Amino acid sequence: MTTTTTTTTVVTGLGIVAPNGLGTEDYWKATLAGESGLGPITRFDAAQYPSRVTGEVPGFVAEQHIPSRLMPQTDHMTRLALAAADWAIKDAAVEADQLPEYSMGVVTAASGGAVEFGQRELQNLWSQGKEYVSAYQSFAWFYAVNTGQISIRHKMRGPSGVLLSEQAGGIDSIGHARRHVRKGIPLVVSGGVDAAVCPWGWVPQIASGLLSTENDPARAFLPFSADASGYVPGEGGAILVVEDADSARGRGARQIYGEVSGYAATLDPAPGSGRPSGLRRAAENALIDAGLVPGDIDVVFADASGVPELDLAESEVIAGLFGERAVPVAVPKTMTGRLLAGGSALDVATALLSLRDGVIPPSVNVTASPDHRIDLVTEAREAQLRNALVLTRGYGxxxxxxxxxxSA
Known part of the structure; x- marks a missing residue:
């Protein structure tokens, strides 16, 4: 459904926590250099599991970023999200304590919540008894916990929420934030950060049958390649400050990374129905919402699942919509893995950095199979960039x- 409005929604702040960089500029520098953050799992003993490669955020010492009072009541996921939100708000030069509390909202994405915290407390219950379960278990695992903790920390009491559409959630949250801005809320903190590198978060993904079982980090996640064998999960994501353009300029925003000009979401039909995926319809509707035609798009940031049949379905959508090899296709997530609810938010942040600097980041370790009729960017490429399309699909x-x- 398209909303007609004169409100311009822009992004004024970015906070990134990623497997190949902690902080926006460190991440961006590593990404342009093609530095991968994939490696063997270290957060738990994965020797008994068929999939043992992941993307873990390096060098994050929670105590350096999180107040001591929050440490007992937060999971690794929420600590990453709080740090990213702090950075995004600072980057946007937002003085939250000087703005009306109800003029600021928070909308984030989630997949399964803080599963590492939940696993630990359930282990305490089973092995020691209910007296050893933290009272914080009542909320610390909850899928809305990142939204709640960010809103409490920064006294943002405007419209808030959480979107649960797995990898698609990051984009859905930004689309939802834009709706709030169009309804008159000046500022919304949005995006997604996820972390499920623990047995409780790992086993369900293995059960999907979509994870790569390759143990060489350089060979484990090869979307659009003839050797693609599944995806590699990672942790991290991006938090963005989304604002009304006039309001942002009026309060003296430090910069405007770009405009959120088009958004659409669809659901696939039931398996076995014989009907096509809704991905192309989502892309077409986002272009319509932005008032653009395919020829206006300068780069596509692909979902790139790494699952051969899903990759082929996506490349056919891209080639069918834009023409064979007619638009550059970027897959920076080859350096991070798929970050669940944080993945597409990080892709949006990366797209905005590409627009800012006029460069398309590389897709590492991959060569597109001839079956995929796309122009896959495998080395950083300078380009005149005006509009970027970010695609994503969530499990289910x-x-x-x-x-x-x-931004002009």
Missing amino acids: GFNAALVVRR
Whole structure:
């Protein structure tokens, strides 16, 4: 459904926590250099599992970023999210204590919540008894916990929420934030950060049958390649400050990374129905919402699942919509893995950095198979960039597309 409005929604702040960089500029430098953050799991003993490669956020010492009073009541996921939100708000030059509390909202994405915290407390229950379960278990595991903790920390009491559409959630949260801005809320903190590198978060993904079982980090996640064998999960994501453009300029925002100009979401039909995926329809509707045609798009940031049949379905959508090898396709997540609810938010942040600097980041370790009729960017490529399309799919049939436009 398209909303007609004169409100311009922009992104004024970015906070990134990723397997190949802690902080926006460190991440961006590593990404342009093609530095991968994939490696063997270290957060738990994965020797008994068939999939043992992941993307872990390096060098994050929670005590350096999180107040001591919050440590007992937060999971690794929420600590990452709080740090990313702090950085995004600082980057946007937002003085939250000087703005009306109800003028600021928080909308984030989640997949399964803080599963590491939940696993630990359930282990305490089973092995020691209920007296050893933390009282914080009542909320610390909850899928809305990142939204709640960010809103409490920064006294943001405006419209808030959480989107649960797995990998698509990051884009869905930004689309939802734009709705709030169009309804008159000046500022919304949005995006997604996830972390499920623990047995409780790992086993369900293995059960999906979509994870790569390759143990060489350089060979484990090869979307659009003839050797693609599944995806590699990672942790991290991005938090963005989304604002009304006039309001942002009026309060003296430090910069505007770009405009959120188009958004759409669809659901796939039931398996076995014979009907096509809704990904192309999401892309088309996002372009319509942005007032653009396919020829206006300068780069596509692909979902790139790494699962051969899903990769082929996506490359056919891209080639069918834009023409064979007619638009550059970027897959920076080859350096991070798929970050669940944080993945597409990080792709949006990366797209905005690409627009800012006029460079398309590389997709590492991959060479596109001839079956995929796309122009896969494998080395950093300078380009005149005005509009970027970000595509994403979440497990369970979720599709979302977002168009971001370079700020004038």
